[in-house]
Amino acid sequence: MTNGQRRERRLTTGSALLLAATFIGAPGRAAPQPAPQDARADPALIEELVAANRILGQQGIFDGFGHVSVRHGRDPNRFLLSRSLAPELVTADDIVEFDLESRALNAAGRTLYLERFIHGAIYRARPDVSAVVHSHSPALVPFSVSSVPLRPVSHTAGFIVDGVPVFDIRKASGITDMLVSDADRARRLAGTLGPQPAALMRGHGVVVVGASLPIAVGRSIYLEMNARHQSQAIALGGTITYLDPQEARRVMAAGENGGYQRAWELWKRNVAAK
Numbered sequence: 001m002t003n004g005q006r007r008e009r010r011l012t013t014g015s016a017l018l019l020a021a022t023f024i025g026a027p028g029r030a031a032p033q034p035a036p037q038d039a040r041a042d043p044a045l046i047e048e049l050v051a052a053n054r055i056l057g058q059q060g061i062f063d064g065f066g067h068v069s070v071r072h073g074r075d076p077n078r079f080l081l082s083r084s085l086a087p088e089l090v091t092a093d094d095i096v097e098f099d100l101e102s103r104a105l106n107a108a109g110r111t112l113y114l115e116r117f118i119h120g121a122i123y124r125a126r127p128d129v130s131a132v133v134h135s136h137s138p139a140l141v142p143f144s145v146s147s148v149p150l151r152p153v154s155h156t157a158g159f160i161v162d163g164v165p166v167f168d169i170r171k172a173s174g175i176t177d178m179l180v181s182d183a184d185r186a187r188r189l190a191g192t193l194g195p196q197p198a199a200l201m202r203g204h205g206v207v208v209v210g211a212s213l214p215i216a217v218g219r220s221i222y223l224e225m226n227a228r229h230q231s232q233a234i235a236l237g238g239t240i241t242y243l244d245p246q247e248a249r250r251v252m253a254a255g256e257n258g259g260y261q262r263a264w265e266l267w268k269r270n271v272a273a274k
């Protein structure tokens with residue numbers, strides 16, 4: 001299928017959804033409001049976001065749950081995020097635009113992720129952030145409930161040199177269903193994240209941010225790996241020599257794993273070949 005055909009199919013599907021939503025009425029959901037022509041997201045950015053969804057699935061960071069977003073390349077007050085869908089099933093047709101209140105601008109009746117508020121709150125609080133990952137990254141969850149802090153074991157996790165804060169939703173919002181499913185909870189989570197690259201969510205998972213999709217995805221993968229390494233080192237017994245803060249700062253000064261570009265190209269090829 002050529003790019004033109006693919007685009008045409010995307011447009012046809014979009015129109016069909018719009019039409020269906022008009023007939024069904026889609027009560028309680030965002031009204032279809034297509035973005036202005038001049039602010040439409042770059043199809044190449046959408047493809048990168050689709051790749052990020054699949055990479056994080058293939059790498060075991062996402063299972064059926066988890067989501068990744070990117071700030072809109074032509075409007076910093078918007079971001080792109082899939083409709084509610086298992087990440088490895090996401091295609092370009094599933095990407096929805098949101099404003100920074102996490103209100104969908106072109107949902108056309110589609111169901112949205114309950115925790116979409118995480119993304120808008122972080123983009124509002126962090127102008128330096130262009131990509132946000134929320135996952136239930138398996139090796140990280142133990143560190144979200146333990147008094148043992150997550151610390152950098154190897155150079156690829158040098159980015160957590162200043163620590164990884166833990167968001168305890170019970171302290172922030174009382175007894176909940178543990179989901180960051182409204183603007184207030186999301187604002188509190190963004191407050192806990194502060195200027196850091198990641199925050200653990202107690203008994204739940206993690207948010208990881210970056211200045212680009214490759215950085216947020218790369219950090220998600222290497223943070224999970226670091227948690228595994230740290231747990232294994234603790235299990236060995238003995239004392240652990242963590243990365244020296246000065247070593248970690250040099251890793252960051254040297255460009256943080258090359259901005260993950262080399263790995264990003266490989267990860268993208270691997271998901272494209274599937």
Ligand SMILES: [Zn+2]
Pocket residue numbers: 115134135136204205
């Ligand atoms: Zn979650």
